[in-house]
Amino acid sequence: MTADQVKGKRFRGALRYNLAKVEKGVAEILDTNFSGIGENIIMKEVAMIKALRPNLQKYFYHTSLNFPPKENLSNERMKSIAKDYLSELGFNQHQFIVFRHRDADHPHIHILVNRIGFDGKVVSDSQDYARSEKVIRDLEKKYNLTPVTSSRQAVERAMTKNEMEMMKRTDTLSVKLKLQTIIGNAQKQSHSVPDFIQALEARGINILFNQAQTGFVSGISYGFEGLIFKGSALGNGFKWTQLKGGLDYEQERDHATICETNTRTRSILSDNGLRQSAGDGAIHQTVASNMPKRTTASAQRTPGEDDTSISNFASGQRQSSQKFGRTESACEEPSQRHFELSEVAKEAGILVGGIIRGLLSPVDTDNYEDMATINEFKKKKKRKIRR
Known part of the structure; x- marks a missing residue:
């Protein structure tokens, strides 16, 4: 019920x-x-x-x-x-x-x-x-009724009415159902992140991880048959927070592998373009002349899940940033990137006090993910200066 x-x-x-x-x-x-x-x-x-x-x-x-x-x-x-x-x-x-x-x-x-x-x-x-x-x-x-899996326990997101009608018309499985089956099998056969990536790519599925510059991964999306699905659109069992628990994953060790996967995926999807589809439950939008466009999240958004837009997914360019007057490679090692940023920041007079210096230091890698603390410090300092 x-x-x-x-x-x-x-x-x-x-x-x-x-x-x-x-x-x-x-x-x-x-x-x-x-x-x-x-x-x-x-x-x-x-x-x-x-x-x-x-x-x-x-x-x-x-x-x-x-x-x-x-x-x-x-x-x-x-x-x-x-x-x-x-x-x-x-x-x-x-x-x-x-x-x-x-x-x-x-x-x-x-x-x-x-x-x-x-x-x-x-x-x-x-x-x-x-x-x-x-x-x-x-x-x-x-009342001894047929039990229905609760939303918290559901591993796979149920098919929508439009998907079921499409399957009846075409007598073929929906893209989402195919994805759920392939990814589920890949999970069972994979022990590490590289194994999981290789298993999916061998079956025509391109993966995009929502990876921060620190290497921290907060979500995952899948590209298949011209459509893009966030993990939450497929079900709880396909979100990164659930996937990584069943894989031998280490952020620092797997950073380069994940980053290279993102680069391959963006290049492939940029070359092929994306088509629009109705009723598949996918995050989708037509990409004309390989020009990136934004997309909106699917109906029920899961907190912390991948917010990657079509523009990021379809772009064939490597992520770059012009922060502090330099270009950063998305696949650059986090420790080296943070070291260089910290040196530039010190020269600009942004770092004040041992706490902030420690947060940006390449020695203490556990703090790389918590950039919110640094940003809050900057805001407070600006307010003090204005006063």
Whole structure:
């Protein structure tokens, strides 16, 4: 079972949507505590309770509980599940109405509930999605329903509706599904980062690591059949934070290998260009005449995952920087690069005090990743000078 939640301030719109389904004969009302089922009656009663908290904007939930197609559930069983769901989330003394829809290939119900209780108390919406997921996992056990893998445990991102429709039309696997299969097999067969890279490139997959100048890797993306997928678009098991745990990875040792892989990938994708695709779940954008363009992240972004844009991915040029009047190679050893930067910075009078000197020193490599501390120091120094 899955739950889709929407918080809002337009109770009437959600009510009309569901009542229209009832009028068309594709939905029915399973349960409610309103005195009537007409739109005007319900909205008058909602307004009475809303007056207890006039300043609360998002005062209602519109939630759909979705069951697998093979679940054979009676109205009474669905009604019981809905009431337990509301009770577990704290909606014990609140206005609600439950609709069962029959216009899809899977059983599902829609629940409209007022967050403001009859006593004027409001159910908190803090961590509501996480709390909802816990409740539906418990309800699956209680009612012996087909279990659904939670979003935290899911290794592979499920196919979208557009992907499934495309597979039906073309009778071929989607690019994303192919990628998930190939990468999954490569993970099982690889022990080190070079092994993993070699296994994927041998199968036509180009990898781009989100690698900082320090060598630190924060994310990964995959290029396959003209499309680019962030690790998070494929599922938790394909993100760098998960991958590196199953590989023999050392940042300093594997820095050059990863950097060379990035250079190869950018060159290949720049030569081939990228095509636009609908419904594959990829990060994609047409690249005309090999000119780089920006792209936006996919719908559900995972914190800390690769934010690499199409321009970085498609560019055939090696990364360079004009900082301090010099050009830096992306594959230059981190220790040497930081040593040179620190020397230039010292000459410019930027480094003050032993702490900052230590952060930029090539001796203490553990601090290379934490450039935020240096930047914060610079900001504070500028503020002091202005004062």
